[in-house]
Amino acid sequence: MKYSKDFVAASTTPLVLAILKQGKSYGYAIIQQVKDLSNGDMEWADGMLYPILHRLQKKEFIEAVWGVSETGRKRKYYLLSTLGEKELLQQCDNWQQLNDMLNQLMGESNE
């Protein structure tokens, strides 16, 4: 399946927030997780994620902490904030509603 640029852009925030809901993570791991979840269909450009993470941080949906990787490298981890959790619920509702709307319309057209 091929996703349009707009679709990828719109789905980034809920995906990132949902991944961070499972626990702290970092850029590379987030990209890999999205790739795995979509069975390789959704592959984010490497450079694209970091500015988005910084924007989410600015909006206080996520927090960043510096840590150390298994190999001893400096690594920036991101965590979901309470505000981010609220935002995630809101976005999930929105997507759910969109899904319901589309299903209704498609159901009607099939009848």
Add this chain to the structure above:
Amino acid sequence: MSELNFDLDKAVQQWCELVLSNDCIKSQNIDELKDHLFCQVEHFQQSGKDEKQSFKLAIEKMGEIDMLSGEYEKNRNFLQKLCAFEYGSVADHANETMSIKTAIVQQSILWAAAIIGTSLIIDDKQQAMTVVFIVLIPLSVANIISLKSGSFAKECRFIKSKISKWFR
């Protein structure tokens, strides 16, 4: 560089310097990109590629530096964009060298002095406008050149790109 004496750390360092030379990415963000690059290199190495090949693939995957900095550029507010235009890389290395605020205060004082000084000199003179243009415009150009310390060509490119955007 041959396969044998390829130095991964050095290659990554050089890549980081190249990224930093582009004004949009701040030095405090480079460690994050560096970690990403190493993760990607390790990933390729695990799939059986040698260090040099892995590095090459990893930087390709990271994308063009212009595109990368374009994404970062979106995060800047108006003041930061203005500072980047005025100070270039000075503003980006502000944390190590001087703070942006200090630079702004310094510049404001200098410019206020220049404006007051000029107005005192040209007070009531017929050619006031001419003098203003002769004094202030070269002063401002010299100011930008000195702050950008050698990256004037880049400044010209930037102005050109902005102008072409406006007239498109």
